[in-house]
Amino acid sequence: MTSTPTLDLPVVALTMGDAAGIGPEVIVPAVLDERVAAWCRPVVIGDVARLRSAAEILGVTCDVVAVDHVRDAEFRPGRINVVDLGLIPADLPWGELSSVAGHAAYEYIRVASELAVAGEVQAICTAPLNKEALHAAGHVFPGHTELLAHLTGTEEVSMMLSTPKLKVIHVTTHIGLLDAVAKIEPGLVERTVRRGHDALVRSGTPNPKIGLCGINPHAGENGLFGYGEEDLKIVPAVEVLRADGIDAVGPLPADTAFFLAGRGDYDLIVAMYHDQGHGPVKVLGIEAGVNITVGLPVIRTSVDHGTAFDIAGKGIAESGSMVEALRQAAELATSTTPVG
Template identity: 80%
Template structure:
């Protein structure tokens, strides 16, 4: 089969995005899995390739149809140069604006089926906001650009997969937002994503909100019974193997040893913390619920090491692999 076409957005040009893209796309295994087309800045990618000590032919193309896929070549839909004096590791409105435009173009390519999936390098929220685009991150931005009412963030590592009921909001707001309908819809999206990856009957562990999942009312104010249990009852009635509410401090241990195919976290840090301990180097962020496959690295712009050649490209390579795999199966 011909590998799928994947739009790879460069993210914030002041961060490690250009370096991890260059490292991942120059990997021989990548060409066997996907046909990546970078949406970004060709000159910044040339600089990144030199920084990581790799030989690369970075070629600006006018359209997806002009891309040629061969070893050592990186195809770039060049949306225009970043400022020549753009510093590595610093917040820049210009880089934030460019990062937004990379995503916008990738979403347009996906909408007209010019590409089969999107794989994103990290953007910087402060730079994005400084450019006037007030989105919490890629997940919400892509939902807006594709006209999708509700999506979920899934983190995938070799040892555990996690989907989040709430993400980029404060903890008090997250608890207030959680309700049975949202829990149910999140689990269903996660279930569809896991079955789409080849697991016919996934075992899904659903975390509680309070310590020890409330321990029968000892902690909290009955949030598990009112916000989570009704959703689980409806899901199980439909044949979805959703178990819980589980104490979060043991759910991830159980998933790591293979008891669950997916963990449902109630809020951002409940899911992100364990994942970053268990496998950030090969971790991938997947947006589920969009009309197009979208994966991303499971790390940020890493301004502290940007431009030094120290960035690890493994998460980007894995994100591209999963984008290609999921796009082919879609």
């Protein structure tokens, strides 16, 4: 048994995600994990009955307790505190697309965002939602990142993927490849690098070395490939960053940049578009990855896997990625203000 967390630990709003997916099943063991209790004070934004059902499926004995406010939460071994929105019917099937679950997932994020903006929580950690279910409920957002930016009134955020061996931040994410190339410009590249730099400094890397990928094969190979995008869109940003004392290097050929980072040459790689960054991270294993949104009023982390409808409700989902997401949420949390 672990001791009750001290009041200087950050409070993390842990959203339940899509109730038909594996979110509840990875939340229960993660919140009960002794390591998590030593890192932070998680409060689930979700549904008490669904979490109790998940605990029963897992064969876990615990107290899932509804609280009206974050400040009412009590932290002790075997207890899961839940701000219960009561949006999930008892007969909601596991593993099936549901607009009801999609709407509930939206509401969990909305409440967590309000708590973050009000300063009642110092980080948000999200279980996976299903985009099709979210859209079916009338909430048309590409994903968590864009939804959180909208709800917190944040104009621009960046997605960072973090593993024990590799950290990657994206200049563009959920748009088509041609649109991504058109969107990339020196200001956006510069702001993305600064957000990544600040996040790493906050987590204990005082002078991170940052490598920027090129857009074209071999980073354009001196104009041989592409139409000079690297010189137009990336080089000016690197020059400004270096003049400000940020150790930024690039543009680098993307096919070697990730290898170099994996062996320790770079603390952070800047990917120019979604698949350029996601592919190498997921090769390392989805269970090892954490999705971090930087640029919000608070840090937001998430597991780097989906709702896994095919195994939901079977009690076989792994909670390791959720534990790691909570660890990084605590590590990067904006402050350590006590509850209440």
